[in-house]
Amino acid sequence: xxxxTPSFDPSPWLPFESRRRARDEKREAVLRTAVHLFxxxxxxxxxxxxxxxxxxxxxxxxxNYFRSKDEIxxxxxxxxxxxxxEFIAEIGAGGGSGLAxxxxxxxxxxxxxxxxxxxxxxxxxxxxxxxxxxKIVRAAKKSIxxxxxxxIADGIADGSIKPxxxxxxxxxxxxxxxxxxxxxRRGGALSAEAIAEEFADRLxxxxxxxxxxxxxxxxxxxxKRSRGGSR
Amino acid sequence: xxxxTPSFDPSPWLPFESRRRARDEKREAVLRTAVHLFxxxxxxxxxxxxxxxxxxxxxxxxxNYFRSKDEIxxxxxxxxxxxxxEFIAEIGAGGGSGLAxxxxxxxxxxxxxxxxxxxxxxxxxxxxxxxxxxKIVRAAKKSIxxxxxxxIADGIADGSIKPxxxxxxxxxxxxxxxxxxxxxRRGGALSAEAIAEEFADRLxxxxxxxxxxxxxxxxxxxxKRSRGGSR
DNA sequence: AATTTTTATTACCAGTTGGTAACTTATACG
DNA sequence: CGTATAAGTTACCAACTGGTAATAAAAATT
Numbered sequence: 382x383x384x385x386t387p388s389f390d391p392s393p394w395l396p397f398e399s400r401r402r403a404r405d406e407k408r409e410a411v412l413r414t415a416v417h418l419f420x421x422x423x424x425x426x427x428x429x430x431x432x433x434x435x436x437x438x439x440x441x442x443x444x445n446y447f448r449s450k451d452e453i454x455x456x457x458x459x460x461x462x463x464x465x466x467e468f469i470a471e472i473g474a475g476g477g478s479g480l481a482x483x484x485x486x487x488x489x490x491x492x493x494x495x496x497x498x499x500x501x502x503x504x505x506x507x508x509x510x511x512x513x514x515x516k517i518v519r520a521a522k523k524s525i526x527x528x529x530x531x532x533i534a535d536g537i538a539d540g541s542i543k544p545x546x547x548x549x550x551x552x553x554x555x556x557x558x559x560x561x562x563x564x565x566r567r568g569g570a571l572s573a574e575a576i577a578e579e580f581a582d583r584l585x586x587x588x589x590x591x592x593x594x595x596x597x598x599x600x601x602x603x604x605k606r607s608r609g610g611s612r
Numbered sequence: 613x614x615x616x617t618p619s620f621d622p623s624p625w626l627p628f629e630s631r632r633r634a635r636d637e638k639r640e641a642v643l644r645t646a647v648h649l650f651x652x653x654x655x656x657x658x659x660x661x662x663x664x665x666x667x668x669x670x671x672x673x674x675x676n677y678f679r680s681k682d683e684i685x686x687x688x689x690x691x692x693x694x695x696x697x698e699f700i701a702e703i704g705a706g707g708g709s710g711l712a713x714x715x716x717x718x719x720x721x722x723x724x725x726x727x728x729x730x731x732x733x734x735x736x737x738x739x740x741x742x743x744x745x746x747k748i749v750r751a752a753k754k755s756i757x758x759x760x761x762x763x764i765a766d767g768i769a770d771g772s773i774k775p776x777x778x779x780x781x782x783x784x785x786x787x788x789x790x791x792x793x794x795x796x797r798r799g800g801a802l803s804a805e806a807i808a809e810e811f812a813d814r815l816x817x818x819x820x821x822x823x824x825x826x827x828x829x830x831x832x833x834x835x836k837r838s839r840g841g842s843r
Numbered sequence: 844a845a846t847t848t849t850t851a852t853t854a855c856c857a858g859t860t861g862g863t864a865a866c867t868t869a870t871a872c873g
Numbered sequence: 874c875g876t877a878t879a880a881g882t883t884a885c886c887a888a889c890t891g892g893t894a895a896t897a898a899a900a901a902t903t
Contacts, residue, residue, distance in 0.1 A: 556791025587817025
C-alpha cells in the first residue's frame with residue numbers, strides 16, 4: 382500500500398507522481414471518512430475533530446486538503462453527482478425508446494443511491510453550502526429532474542409510454558429512488574442490484590404502453606416475499 | 613419564496629395589544645412558527661431567537677411553553693404524526709379490499725405530506741431529538757411502514773393486488789409520498805388534492821390485479837388533470 | 844549534510860447559540 | 874385595592890466547534 386519512491390527508481394517524474402498520488406489518496410480518504418460520518422451522525426453533529434480522529438490525525442491536518450467543512454461536504458456531493466452525470470451521459474449516448482432509457486436511468490440511479498456518495502445527493506442539505514455551491518447543487522438537481530421528464534416525454538412521443546403527467550410521474554419515480562438513500566443498508570436483505578432491477582420494473586409498470594417483457598417465465602408468480610426488518 | 617407577509621401578523625403577541633390569549637393558542641403559535649422556520653432554514657440554522665422574533669417576543673419567553681429546542685422539534689413532529697395516526701385509524705376501521713385501503717392510505721398520506729407538520733415527518737432528523745423521543749419517532753416510522761406492507765399483503769390475499777414483494781413495494785410507494793414533503797410548495801401549480809388523486813392512481817397502477825376503474829371517461833388522455841378533490 | 848517543502852501538531856481564539864437567573868410587568872382574584 | 878401568579882424582558886454564561894497562527898516533524902531536493 383505504500384507508494385513510496387523506490388530508491389532504484391530511475392525516473393525523476395515518478396517521485397513527483399507518486400507524491401501527488403499519495404496526496405490524492407489522502408484527500409479521498411478524508412472524503413470517504415467524512416461522507417460516512419456525515420451520513421452516520423448528520424452533517425451538523427459530525428465534527429471535523431471526529432473525522433480527523435477516525436483518520437488518526439488532528440483537525441488542522443484536514444485543512445491541508447480542504448479549505449472548510451462545507452467544502453468537504455460539497456466534494457462528497459460532487460463525487461455522487463459525478464456518478465450520476467456519467468450514466469446519464471451513457472444513456473443519452475445510447476439509443477432505445479423513451480421507456481427503455483427511463484428504465485436504464487432508474488436502474489443506474491437506484492444503484493448509485495445505494496452508495497455513500499449517492500446517498501449524499503439526497504441526505505445532505507444544500508443550505509449548508511456556500512451560496513455558490515448551493516446553486517450548483519440546485520442546478521444539478523434540476524437537471525436530473527429534467528432528464529427524467531425528458532425520457533418520459535420521449536416515451537410518450539414514441540409510443541412506449543402511456544400519456545401521463547410527466548411532472549408528477551417524474552416526481553413519483555424520483556421519490557422512490559431518492560428514498561433508497563434513506564433506507565438502504567449495506568449487507569441488508571436486499572442487494573443494490575436486486576433493488577435496481579425490481580424498481581426498474583415496478584416504477585415503469587404503470588407507465589408502459591405495453592406490458593413489460595420479463596426476462597423469463599410467465600408474468601407474476603407467487604408472492605415472493607423477502608425477509609423483513611432492515612432499518 | 614413563501615413570503616413572510618408583514619401585512620398581517622398571525623402572532624397572538626401583537627406588539628401593543630392585549631396579551632390575554634389562551635395559553636394553548638400561544639403554544640400552538642410557537643409550533644406553527646417554529647415548524648415553518650425549521651423547514652425554511654433547517655433545524656440547526658434556525659435559532660430560537662429567530663422563532664421568538666417572528667412572534668414578537670424574546671427567546672426566554674419561549675421557555676414558558678417548552679423546555680428545550682428539541683422538545684419544540686418533537687412537538688412539531690408529533691402534530692404531523694397525529695394526523696397520520698388519525699387517518700390510519702379511520703382506514704383501519706373502514707372496510708374495503710387491500711387495494712382500496714392502500715389507495716385511501718396513499719391519498720391521505722399525500723395530503724398530509726403537503727402540510728408543514730406533515731413535511732416535518734420526513735424533513736427533520738430524529739437524531740436531533742433526545743434518545744427517548746428518537747425512539748418514539750423510529751417506532752412510529754416503523755408502524756407506518758408496517759401499515760403499508762399490511763395493506764399490500766391484504767390486497768394480495770384478497771386478490772385485489774398482484775403478488776409482489778411487499779417490502780419493496782411499500783418502500784417504493786412510501787418514497788414517492790415522502791418526497792412530496794420535499795418538493796411540494798403551497799400555491800404552486802399542483803394542489804395537494806390533485807397530487808393525492810394522481811398518486812393514488814399512479815402508485816397502484818402497477819399493483820392492481822385488475823385495471824383501476826376511473827371516475828369517468830376512457831383511460832388516459834393527454835395531460836389529464838385530476839380535479840374535484842374528494843374528502 | 845544542508846536546505847527547502849510538505850505535512851502534521853499544539854495552543855488558541857471568536858462567534859454562535861441554547862439555556863438560565865434575576866427582575867419587571869401584566870392579569871386574575873379575593 | 875392589594876396581593877399572588879403567570880408571562881416577558883434584560884443580562885449573561887457555558888460550551889461547542891470551525892477555523893487559524895506558530896511551530897515541529899518528516900520528506901524531498903540540492
